[in-house]
Amino acid sequence: MVSKSPIILAWGSGEDGQLGIRKDEEKDWVCTVDALKTENVCSVVAGSRNSLAICKDGKLFTWGWNQRGTLGHPPETKTENIPSQVKALANVKIVQAAIGGWHCLAVDDQGRAYAWGGNEYGQCGEEPERKDDNSPTLRRDIVIPQRCAPRLSVRQVAAGGTHSVVLTREGHVWTWGQPWPPGDIKQISTPVRVQGLEKVRLIAVGAFHNLALVEEGTLWAWGNNEYGQLGTGDTQPRSQPISVQGLSGLTLVDIAAGGWHSTALTDEGEVYGWGRGEHGRLGFGDDKSSKMVPQKVQLLVGEDIVQVSCGGTHSVALTRDGRMFSFGRGDHGRLGYGRKVTTGHPMEVPINLPPPKHGTDGRWCAKLVACGGRHTLAIATWQAA
Template sequence: PRQRAPRRMSTPSSGSRSCRAAIGGWHCLAVDDKGRAYAWGGNEYGQCGEEPERKEDGTRALRRDIPIPQRCALKLKVRQVAAGGTHSVVLTQEGHVWTWGQPWPPGDIKKISTPVRVQGLEQVSMIAVGAFHNLALSVDGILWAWGNNEYGQLGIGDTQPRSQPIRVEGLSNLSLVDIAAGGWHSAALTKEGEVYAWGRGEHGRLGFGDDKSSHMVPLKVQLLAGEDIVQVSCGGTHSVVLTSDGRIFSYGRGDHGRLGDGREVTTGHPMEVPINLPPPKTSTSSEGLWQANYVACGGRHTLAIVTWTDM
C-alpha cells in the first residue's frame, strides 16, 4: 500500500543514525554515522546493489524491488551517497568513488549490481549525480565529469558521452564549494557565492533569463549577481539556490508547483520563493521571519528546511 503520510524509517543496524540520504529516479540511498550504506526502492537495473538470486536452471531471476532499507556496498566505508535515474554512486571516507546500477540510459550498456570503483579519481571531497551523468569535486578544487552528455551537461565543450572522468576546464581557475547535477544540466558554486550553470537550457533551468538554449561549457548566472549564494540544487527541469540570509530563488519549469511561487510559471529569471508559513507555536512573538537552511530539488518538486527567527 502507498504511504501517504511521513513516518520514521528504520534501518537493519541498531545503534546507528542515518546522517545523509539521496533520492534517485526509482530508488533511495542513505548512509549512517558509521559509514554504512543502505538502499531501497526500485531495483530493476541493480541500482540497489543486490545481486538477483539464480533460478534452479541456473539463469538469473529478475531483480526484485527492495521495500525496506537494506545494506549495500558492504565492503565500503561511505561518506556520501548520490542516486541517479537508474544508478548509484558513493564517496568513501578515503576519497574514492564507487558506482553500480545502470549509469547510462537503459539499453546503452550492461547494468551491474556490484560496486565498481571509478578509476582516475583520488581525494574526492564531494559528488553530485544527475539522471545519467556524474560530477566529482576533488580536494584540490578540480571538477570532474562523466556519463551521458547529450546536452553538454558534462561542461567539456561537446556532446560526446564519457565513460571515464574528464576535467571540466572551464572552472579551473575558480574555488568551488558546491556542485549539483539535474536531469540534463549541472551547476557549481564558488566560494564568492557565484553560480555557474551548463547543459540543457530548455524551460530556463540554467537561469540565463530569456536564453533557453543549451550550453556545453559553464557560464556565470549573471541574474544572481549581488546575491551571496551558499547552496545550489538542480532538479529534473528546474534549479533552486539558497542565499546566506536564508532566502530561496528558483527558476526553470514551473508546472506542478515546483518553483514554489504559487503561479506555476516557467521562467529563466530567478524568482524569490516566499515562505508563507505562520509562526511556530513555540515562538513567543508574532514578529519574525522564516529562513531557509537547506534546499533540495526532485524531479518535479522542491523541499526546504526552514527555521523561525524572532525579531
C-alpha cells in the same frame, strides 16, 4: 536569535503524496509538513516522486510513491502522503541519503551504506537470484533497506536514474547499477571503482551523469552528455572522468546535478550552470538554450548564494540570509510563486507563513533546499528581528 525548531516546507506536485501534507494535491505556495514538526529535521531530499527527511538523532522518514518499495517498507498502498519512520533503520544513525529514479541510498555514522527500492538494474547492489533451469535471472525490488557495498567505508551516497555512486572516507568513488540509459551497456550490481579519481571531496549525480569535486579544486565529470551536462564543450558521452572546462581559477565549494543539468558554487557565492537549458532551468533569463561549458548565472550575482539544488526541470538557489530563488519549469507549482509560471529569471520564493507560537518580530529563513522531479522541499527556522 534563531528558533530551535526547524519547520519543513513543501510545494509543487502532490499527486503521489510527495509533499507529506496528508492530501494528494499540488501547492503553488510554500506550505508546512506538519507531521514532522516535533522532529528535529536536519536534512531533506526530494526525489522524482517521493521525499525523505533525516533527523539530528539519525531517524529517517519517507513519504510519497511506494510502488517499488522506495519508502523502505512493503507497499501496502501505491502512495503515502504522511511521513513515516523507516523502521528497518531505527537502530542506526542515518547521516545522509539520496533518492534515484525509484531507489534510495543512505549512509550511517559508521560509514555503512544501505539501499532499497527498485533494483532491476542492480542499482541496490544485490546479485540476482540464480535459477536452476538457466532461464533469465530476475532482480527483485528491495522493499526493506539492506546493506550495500559492505566492504566500503562510505562518506556520501548519490543516486542516478538507475545507478548508484558512493564516495568513501578515503576519497575514492565507486559505482554500480545501470549508469547509461537502458540498453546502452550491461549493468552491474557489484561496486566498481571509478578510475582516476583521488581525494574526492563531494559527488553529485543526475539522471545519467556524474560530478566529482576533488580537494585541490578540479571538477570532474563522466556519463551521458547529450545536453552538454558534463561541461566539456561538446555532447560526447564519457565513460571515464574528464575535467570540466571553464572553471579554472575559481574556488568551488559545492556542486549539484539535476536530470540533465549541472551547477557549481564558488566561495564568493556565485553560481555557474551548464547542460540542458529548456524551461529556463539554468537561470539565464530568456536564453533557454543548452550550455556545453559552465557559464556564470549573472541574474544571481550579488545574492551571496550558499547552496543550489537542481531538480528534474527546475532549480532553486539559497542565499546566506535564508531567501530562496527558483527558476525553470513552473507547472504543478514547483517554483512556489503562487502561479504556474515557467521562467529562466530567478525569482524569490515567498515564505508566507505565520510566526511560531511564541515568535516575536522576525521572518522565516530557509537553511536548506531540495528540488525533486516536480516538487520542492526546504528546511526553515524563525529568525527574530
